[in-house]
Amino acid sequence: MINKLIEKIRKTGAPIVVGLDPMMKFVPEHLQKAAFAECGETLEGAAEAIWQYNKGIVDAIYDLVPAVKPQVAMYEQFGIPGMIAFKKTVDYCKEKDLVVIGDIKRGDIGSTSEAYAVGHLGKVSVGSKSYYGFDEDFVTVNPYLGSDGVNPFMKICKEEKKGIFVLVKTSNPSSGEFQDQLIDEKHLYEMVGEKVYKWGLECMPEQGNYSYVGAVVGATYPEQGKILRKIMPKTFILVPGYGAQGGKGADLVHFFNEDGLGAIINSSRGIIAAYQQEKYAKYGAQGYADASRAAVLDMKEDIAQALAARG
Amino acid sequence: MINKLIEKIRKTGAPIVVGLDPMMKFVPEHLQKAAFAECGETLEGAAEAIWQYNKGIVDAIYDLVPAVKPQVAMYEQFGIPGMIAFKKTVDYCKEKDLVVIGDIKRGDIGSTSEAYAVGHLGKVSVGSKSYYGFDEDFVTVNPYLGSDGVNPFMKICKEEKKGIFVLVKTSNPSSGEFQDQLIDEKHLYEMVGEKVYKWGLECMPEQGNYSYVGAVVGATYPEQGKILRKIMPKTFILVPGYGAQGGKGADLVHFFNEDGLGAIINSSRGIIAAYQQEKYAKYGAQGYADASRAAVLDMKEDIAQALAARG
Numbered sequence: 001m002i003n004k005l006i007e008k009i010r011k012t013g014a015p016i017v018v019g020l021d022p023m024m025k026f027v028p029e030h031l032q033k034a035a036f037a038e039c040g041e042t043l044e045g046a047a048e049a050i051w052q053y054n055k056g057i058v059d060a061i062y063d064l065v066p067a068v069k070p071q072v073a074m075y076e077q078f079g080i081p082g083m084i085a086f087k088k089t090v091d092y093c094k095e096k097d098l099v100v101i102g103d104i105k106r107g108d109i110g111s112t113s114e115a116y117a118v119g120h121l122g123k124v125s126v127g128s129k130s131y132y133g134f135d136e137d138f139v140t141v142n143p144y145l146g147s148d149g150v151n152p153f154m155k156i157c158k159e160e161k162k163g164i165f166v167l168v169k170t171s172n173p174s175s176g177e178f179q180d181q182l183i184d185e186k187h188l189y190e191m192v193g194e195k196v197y198k199w200g201l202e203c204m205p206e207q208g209n210y211s212y213v214g215a216v217v218g219a220t221y222p223e224q225g226k227i228l229r230k231i232m233p234k235t236f237i238l239v240p241g242y243g244a245q246g247g248k249g250a251d252l253v254h255f256f257n258e259d260g261l262g263a264i265i266n267s268s269r270g271i272i273a274a275y276q277q278e279k280y281a282k283y284g285a286q287g288y289a290d291a292s293r294a295a296v297l298d299m300k301e302d303i304a305q306a307l308a309a310r311g
Numbered sequence: 312m313i314n315k316l317i318e319k320i321r322k323t324g325a326p327i328v329v330g331l332d333p334m335m336k337f338v339p340e341h342l343q344k345a346a347f348a349e350c351g352e353t354l355e356g357a358a359e360a361i362w363q364y365n366k367g368i369v370d371a372i373y374d375l376v377p378a379v380k381p382q383v384a385m386y387e388q389f390g391i392p393g394m395i396a397f398k399k400t401v402d403y404c405k406e407k408d409l410v411v412i413g414d415i416k417r418g419d420i421g422s423t424s425e426a427y428a429v430g431h432l433g434k435v436s437v438g439s440k441s442y443y444g445f446d447e448d449f450v451t452v453n454p455y456l457g458s459d460g461v462n463p464f465m466k467i468c469k470e471e472k473k474g475i476f477v478l479v480k481t482s483n484p485s486s487g488e489f490q491d492q493l494i495d496e497k498h499l500y501e502m503v504g505e506k507v508y509k510w511g512l513e514c515m516p517e518q519g520n521y522s523y524v525g526a527v528v529g530a531t532y533p534e535q536g537k538i539l540r541k542i543m544p545k546t547f548i549l550v551p552g553y554g555a556q557g558g559k560g561a562d563l564v565h566f567f568n569e570d571g572l573g574a575i576i577n578s579s580r581g582i583i584a585a586y587q588q589e590k591y592a593k594y595g596a597q598g599y600a601d602a603s604r605a606a607v608l609d610m611k612e613d614i615a616q617a618l619a620a621r622g
């Protein structure tokens with residue numbers, strides 16, 4: 001799957017992942033009204049609204065980008081109907097041949113991490129049969145519990161030819177509270193990065209230079225990104241925090257290797273709620289999907305320029 | 312909710328939480344057969360089997376213990392039908408007046424953590440209405456992203472009078488890889504413990520000595536438990552790792568304060584799969600729920616003796 005991701009990045013020329021994080025305040029009123037008319041102002045209504053919203057965006061951008069990243073929390077908040085909308089979104093994106101990164105940030109002790117890995121990437125046994133639960137292509141994983149929380153994901157990835165991105169340095173303001181602590185003159189995020197690199201070497205595809213164990217490093221921390229790029233040369237970095245969280249194209253160049261690969265930049269509300277920005281206001285709420293398409297094209301250009309400028 | 316938990320611990324004399332982590336290999340064959348006969352060997356069939364299994368256990372133990380802790384991963388692995396079984400389990404336990412600790416180990420950046428908090432502890436807005444998603448009483452939270460990943464949970468807990476347990480030192484063998492690293496002669500888990508204590512002081516109920524921001528510290532690390540007990544005097548500690556993971560009653564005494572409170576010990580497979588142990592084999596698979604009841608009573612005795620022995 002890492003090779004599919006790379007191939008699609010090459011084909012689209014866009015190292016971009018669209019974060020499908022549908023907060024209700026992003027969903028245009030006409031979609032909310034239609035969904036509530038059908039299902040009432042219920043959890044089912046909310047789930048229908050975010051599903052229709054997602055579908056419009058995916059239809060408008062699927063040819064431009066290699067991947068999408070649904071943030072499961074935004075679905076989970078609507079309970080069971082929300083999880084059904086999550087699953088529908090995953091399935092629809094896969095139909096459109098997009099690589100689906102489930103942003104689930106799971107992580108637990110061994111047997112429990114295995115259940116998460118099975119549920120989101122693998123197949124679960126039921127009697128003599130087996131089934132995919134949510135069936136994303138990649139998921140994000142929290143490393144706080146150490147190797148035996150991550151190993152079960154690696155095992156399932158090997159079996160299913162899928163992948164993970166492990167949190168190393170997150171994009172949020174307080175990420176430094178623990179991640180930036182110094183251990184023998186090394187920051188915790190560097191120590192986690194070294195571990196992710198080591199895990200990654202055990203998880204190299206038969207062909208290709210990048211492991212299917214990737215890392216998450218926030219766009220909002222370009223200096224740390226530079227350090228981590230060196231520590232983890234064969235690690236693909238998923239970079240959240242572009243746009244709404246403050247990251248800019250010029251901050252991103254250090255996340256890429258010399259081959260122009262090795263990173264994929266996420267933007268969520270910057271793309272899916274583009275129509276709410278002054279810059280794309282002309283599209284209006286009815287044209288929210290076209291606004292998203294325009295925002296993807298602008299983001300692609302911003303990153304391409306920044307990469308070209310580094311020479 | 313922390314006060315309800317304490318009141319129920321006092322009433323039952325059992326600082327015990329039963330982990331409802333229904334792996335299929337624990338579910339007695341007669342329940343699997345009945346469920347598969349009804350729904351086929353499908354995800355729905357698996358979900359029905361674990362739900363019936365849970366119901367049997369809850370009916371057998373609800374008067375003995377204050378709380379249960381369903382591990383969401385074990386449900387999530389069965390996709391949507393699994394999540395429906397999770398929700399049914401949460402609701403049923405609440406009907407039985409058990410305190411429900413959702414072992415979800417979520418944690419993300421601010422707005423995303425808020426969605427998790429809303430989905431599992433609070434109410435989500437849909438148009439002019441609002442709804443509970445999964446509606447547990449407590450959830451477990453991963454601290455790797457720092458304060459702004461935890462604050463949204465604290466906010467919802469305040470509004471809803473609920474609580475969280477933050478991972479500090481987990482019970483698994485590799486938990487030391489990051490958690491035991493030394494930062495200025497202090498282990499990372501101590502630093503996280505100090506932070507949890509600080510968060511906790513902002514989250515004290517109107518009456519009572521314990522915060523509704525608790526901590527998770529594994530029974531398998533009694534020495535660390537001793538240190539953390541001192542660092543976090545007003546923090547309730549959820550202690551997993553008793554029984555199957557190797558923790559014993561005598562290892563647990565340091566997790567408790569002098570008032571005999573401050574800790575609640577989780578056992579999962581040691582109770583829910585007791586009938587598979589030699590000790591409880593006489594109950595047979597048909598009597599799995601009675602075996603669970605017997606295992607709770609033995610665990611209660613083991614802890615009471617250990618606490619009495621410390622004088």
